[in-house]
Amino acid sequence: MGVACYPENAVNRPISKDAPRSPAALDIGARIPFNRPFIVGKELFYISQAVLQGRLAGNGSFTRRCNEWMERQFQAKRVLLTHSCTGALEVAALLCDIAPGDEVIMPSWTFVSTANAFALRGAKIRFVDIREDTLNIDERLIEAAIGERTKAIVPVHYAGISAEMDEIVRIAKKHGLRVIEDAAQGVNATYKHRHLGTIGDIGAYSFHETKNFISGEGGALLINDEAWIERAEILCEKGTNRSAFQAGRVDHYTWHDIGSSYPPSEIVAAFLYAQLEESDTITHKRRAIFSYYAQAFRPLHERGILRIPVAPKSCQHNAHLFYLVMRDRAERDALIDYLAERNIQAIFHYVPLHSSPKGRTVRASDDPLPVTDDIAGRLVRLPCFFTLERDDQDRVIEAVEAFVER
Secondary structure: OEEEOOOOOOOOOOOOOOOOOOHHHOOOOOOEOOOOOOOOOOHHHHHHHHHHOOOOOOOOHHHHHHHHHHHHHHOOOEEEEEOOHHHHHHHHHHHOOOOOOOEEEEEOOOOHHHHHHHHOOOOEEEEEOEOOOOOOEOHHHHHHHOOOOEEEEOOEOHHHOOOOHHHHHHHHHHHOOEEEEEOOOOOOOEEOOEEOOOOOOEEEEEOOOOOOOOOOOOEEEEEOOHHHHHHHHHHHEOOEOHHHHHOOOOOOOOEOOOOOEOOOOHHHHHHHHHHHHOHHHHHHHHHHHHHHHHHHHHHHHHOOOOEOOEEEOOEEOOOOOEEEEOOOHHHHHHHHHHHHHOOEOOEOOOOOHHHOHHHHHHEOOOOOOHHHHHHHOOEEEEOOOOOOOHHHHHHHHHHHHHHHOO
């Protein structure tokens, strides 16, 4: 069973018994964006170090530090920094030898990169509906979607809340399939004390400026099958064995496989390493912001006016985002407009991939996805970023309360 996310250590916020303030009484104030990039530690110092070291191309000292930090922190067998999570997913598709006519199972409730990585290899996408509670792929529907050409299952850990990985891995092993975790939103979140991205055969992280740990653009590939490590290094180095050459295992390097240029520059890696060093600080602050929202909206959740994020007890989420699910699309759209009038940027999320122009051409079936379609019209994301101040968060909360109590 899922539980609404009100962590036991939630920051206390007195819930007023008085009627909410009227819209006219609300203080509009300065604009509160949905997201704001931030500096938390030695980002600029490390960038200057990278410049002074005289190496700005990929796979320098800061790239190695990031890789080793994640291998140690998340207990991954091998981590390779990439220029984006999109790039990491593309390498995953190559490692799985996805070919034209193959099928890959994934939710439609995800960003386009999840499907694009496999569509680029000629695969058809078998979209599966999501659960009503976690908004992750419904593991009960996966087995029925498996066909003769199915090669992989790609769970997406929405909002940093894990999909039911034990059941997904069990199904994959039963049918000889690979599991590729799209953990773009799940860095430093866990499922049964295992870090997301390290449970399947391959994991993919994002360090886009909207994520918990940022580098502007950036990602990472987590290889959990040791047999794939050498080939992954080759694929990420334009198809050459340059990594083996740099490590002194060979005396020259040359073209061995298809591939592309996936590592980020050292400037990006230097910025990211400073963020990883402060991961505990960032995570603590984000969870405090999440908890404050959760406690504030709990009465409305319990009255059935709106719904807040839900996570199974087996999941430790990372407070990646905070969303509300409203009663219908009209109410959701009206709330977004209402907040915008008060200088607060709240936004919807995905247009489901199965209903997109390209999605209709690559989907393997026309099976209905009722939960996905329903959620897409009712979900709104609230401002949730590291530097969000308590006063601004109160403005968001008061505006939502005023809207629903009109």
